[in-house]
Amino acid sequence: MTTRIKICGIREGDALEAAIAAHADYAGFVFYPPSPRAVNPREAAVLGERALGRIQRVGLFVDARDEDIGEAVEAARLDVLQLHGQETPARAAALGARFGLPVWKALPVAGLSDIQLAAAYRDAADLILFDAKTPKGALPGGMGLRFDWSLLSGYVSPLAWGLAGGIGRDNVAEALAMTGAPLVDVSSGVESAPGIKDPTLIAAFCRAVRAP
């Protein structure tokens, strides 16, 4: 099966075009103001329009209010909600029902017990994104940190899932060989500086994922 690719934290048109040209499946827009990758609804509207029918638009939220999610959904015409905070299964289910969109729940992983938490989202989320746990006080994602991928070796799940955290073109083959992840998500691994996507790195990453 083809590995799906999400390029997260897109803020510029050239990065979006690079993701589309490289046949990435998802473009992630970060609606979390403390992030260097954050977009406001006006910027997101421009990106969302450009992406329409060319790549799926994923909106990333961290314990956001319904009003803010609603504004982003409308502005960027989001296809997917990604919840990257402390959202419970009940909250994830409620947001999916309210906005009528698939919900991806990111789970921070430091050990096996974190992966086992995915089961609680079985009826509440459409996909679980396993990401590295970040230090207290740091951003909850986009830090270029990886966890022990062997924790996902042989992982079988009733829920769709993906792998994030510290992945780049040089280690994605290892990540896929170790985990068999059906989806990979990258942010800082395709940047020249925090928040600055590099179209060349986006292309190289997608080539590395799709290499036979």
Ligand SMILES: O=C(O)c1ccccc1NCC(=O)[C@H](O)[C@H](O)COP(=O)(O)O
């Ligand atoms: O990317 C951010 O700035 C961010 C901020 C707050 C919450 C989540 C964030 N990113 C989530 C993602 O989906 C990233 O792609 C994922 O954490 C992997 O990041 P990286 O290790 O830099 O590839």
